[in-house]
Amino acid sequence: MSQQRFTFPQWTNLALPAMAIVGATAPLYVAIVVAYGFSPDTLDVGHMPEQPIPFSHKLHAGELGIDCRYCHNTVEYTQHAAIPPTETCMNCHAQIHPQSEKLEPLFESYETGMPIEWVRVHDLPQYAYFNHSAHVNRGVSCVECHGRVDTMEVVYQHETLSMGWCLSCHRNPEPHVRDPKLITQLEWGIDMSEEDRKIEGEHWLDVNHLNPSQDCSTCHR
Amino acid sequence: MKLIKQIIDDLLTPMLEDFWKVPLWIRWALVVVTCAATIPLAVIYRARHSVNEKPRIHIIQNMDNQPKSVAQDGSEWFNDGRIMRPKIEGTVARGDMAGDTHFFMGIEHDEWATTFPTTVSVDKAFVERGQDRFNIYCTPCHGATGYGDGLIHVRAMTLVETGANGTSWVAPKNLHESLIKEQPVGQLFNTITNGVRTMAAYASQIPTEDRWAIVAYIKALQFSQDADPELVDGSASFPQKNTQGGDE
Numbered sequence: 486m487s488q489q490r491f492t493f494p495q496w497t498n499l500a501l502p503a504m505a506i507v508g509a510t511a512p513l514y515v516a517i518v519v520a521y522g523f524s525p526d527t528l529d530v531g532h533m534p535e536q537p538i539p540f541s542h543k544l545h546a547g548e549l550g551i552d553c554r555y556c557h558n559t560v561e562y563t564q565h566a567a568i569p570p571t572e573t574c575m576n577c578h579a580q581i582h583p584q585s586e587k588l589e590p591l592f593e594s595y596e597t598g599m600p601i602e603w604v605r606v607h608d609l610p611q612y613a614y615f616n617h618s619a620h621v622n623r624g625v626s627c628v629e630c631h632g633r634v635d636t637m638e639v640v641y642q643h644e645t646l647s648m649g650w651c652l653s654c655h656r657n658p659e660p661h662v663r664d665p666k667l668i669t670q671l672e673w674g675i676d677m678s679e680e681d682r683k684i685e686g687e688h689w690l691d692v693n694h695l696n697p698s699q700d701c702s703t704c705h706r
Numbered sequence: 707m708k709l710i711k712q713i714i715d716d717l718l719t720p721m722l723e724d725f726w727k728v729p730l731w732i733r734w735a736l737v738v739v740t741c742a743a744t745i746p747l748a749v750i751y752r753a754r755h756s757v758n759e760k761p762r763i764h765i766i767q768n769m770d771n772q773p774k775s776v777a778q779d780g781s782e783w784f785n786d787g788r789i790m791r792p793k794i795e796g797t798v799a800r801g802d803m804a805g806d807t808h809f810f811m812g813i814e815h816d817e818w819a820t821t822f823p824t825t826v827s828v829d830k831a832f833v834e835r836g837q838d839r840f841n842i843y844c845t846p847c848h849g850a851t852g853y854g855d856g857l858i859h860v861r862a863m864t865l866v867e868t869g870a871n872g873t874s875w876v877a878p879k880n881l882h883e884s885l886i887k888e889q890p891v892g893q894l895f896n897t898i899t900n901g902v903r904t905m906a907a908y909a910s911q912i913p914t915e916d917r918w919a920i921v922a923y924i925k926a927l928q929f930s931q932d933a934d935p936e937l938v939d940g941s942a943s944f945p946q947k948n949t950q951g952g953d954e
Contacts, residue, residue, distance in 0.1 A: 496727040514743065522750045523765075533757040550857050552842040558911045565777040576906040577846075581862055584872040600788060602780070610770035641757045666838070 525645035533641035534604040537590050547635040553627055553669045564616040568603050571595050606640050607631075613648070614706050624662040624689050628671040629654070635671050651704065655697035659686040662695060810914060812892030812899070819892030826918050836923030839916045843908060852881035852927050876904040881924060882931050894921045 521527060545551050554560060556569040571594045582588055594601045609615055621627075627634065632643030644650055654661050660682050667673050674682055689695070725733075764770070775781055781789035793799065804810035809823040822828050841850065849855040854877055862875040879886060886894075898917045901907035908917070 494727065496724045499721060499724050499728065502721065518746050518750065521754070522746065527750055527753045528763050531753070531757040532762055533759055534761070535759050548857075549846065549861060551846050554842050555846065555911070562913075563777075568778055570910070572906070572910065577858060579906070580875050580904065581858075581865060581873050582871040583874075599786065610768060611772045611774065611776070612769050 525647045529642055530645055531641055532606060533639055534606060536604055537601055539587050541638050542634045542640055543636055543638050560617045560621055562618055566617045571601060607642055607646060609646055612705060614704050621668050622665055623693055623695055624665040624668065626663055626668040629661045633671055652699060655699050658690060658695065658697050659683045662686045662689045664689060812895035814892065818890040820890045822891060822918060826915055828922050832919050833922050833926050836919035839912060839920050840923050843912055847878040848881055854878045854880040882928055887928050891921050894924060
């Protein structure tokens with residue numbers, strides 16, 4: 486019994502309450518990090534890749550008031566909203582800023598006939614089916630899904646594009662539909678009260694007999 | 707109150723005393739771990755409130771990207787790297803056969819057609835369609851009323867003045883000029899389809915029928931700007947017609 490025995494110092498009594506606290510907060514912490522960290526709100530929204538030409542929607546669609554369909558001219562006819570070919574830019578830029586350094590890749594593309602390699606901003610998983618013409622012709626404006634593109638210097642992803650987001654509108658389309666003639670007027674309706682907007686939406690749902698489908702096969706075909 | 711005091715006295719105070727006896731390095735470790743735990747939260751907060759130029763973080767791939775190609779995609783199959791194949795010279799795509807020269811070229815018996823092709827019916831809906839299309843494709847330069855005073859024209863004129871990057875600009879024509887008013891519909895159609903001098907061709911942007919609709923609207927617009935006021939009810943109280951606007 487001469488050997489000195491090791492005794493835990495008194496402060497180790499704290500181990501138990503400490504473990505209780507860690508045990509209670511750690512799962513909560515992990516849950517928060519996973520729920521917020523891996524949500525498309527964090528990972529996808531705000532994606533703004535650098536483009537080969539510093540093309541500004543704020544200038545062209547906002548200040549100069551060019552309609553979205555002047556460039557994205559297939560949006561009313563097809564699933565895909567075409568990124569404009571070089572020729573569309575050259576309608577104006579053959580004369581405007583013909584020596585601009587920023588437009589160098591445009592003129593190169595025009596001479597060689599090779600397309601400009603714009604970087605995709607929005608990208609749905611390929612097992613999901615989305616169709617622009619189905620929305621645009623029925624009075625869902627670009628702004629509902631892309632935000633105020635006409636105020637963006639560089640376009641970025643404004644919405645999550647998750648299935649929950651698609652469904653939130655398909656289930657409750659009233660505040661999101663409008664006169665199909667006004668789909669490219671992005672600023673339309675921002676000064677409306679929520680109720681007025683809803684009444685307007687209900688009107689157009691009624692006029693165009695809209696009833697967005699929630700069947701899986703609508704979007705997974 | 708009493709209970710709280712008791713809890714503090716009997717439980718928390720001894721715990722606090724114990725805590726100060728914990729070796730310093732453990733206490734420091736606790737501080738560091740706690741601080742470190744806020745870093746992910748801060749990163750998440752920042753990611754949610756800013757834009758990011760880097761590629762997306764994409765951990766679970768599912769079948770998000772499949773070895774298929776979609777419109778305007780790139781492709782390793784072809785030397786030029788694009789999946790959408792350009793037209794092969796000497797071929798005609800389905801629906802592109804310009805057999806009906808009246809409809810596709812605005813030419814009738816080797817002259818500009820003076821009437822609309824029979825394949826379109828010129829009615830109110832058609833003219834309204836034309837207005838819609840005109841406002842998209844023509845107003846930037848020719849202006850909403852066709853006087854040649856669109857926003858692009860206005861901006862281009864200021865650029866010409868400052869000489870920015872060698873900008874030169876030929877003013878878009880005022881569509882109410884008598885020379886243009888006298889043009890047969892076939893010639894107007896041809897102007898949109900193939901362009902004219904410095905104005906680019908719009909055939910690739912506007913489907914054929916819509917081009918005819920625009921022609922119909924231009925005719926309506928020209929008529930409206932030069933109409934006999936007697937034709938309109940209450941015209942005596944109207945403001946005077948704007949004959950300015952746009953350069954020659």
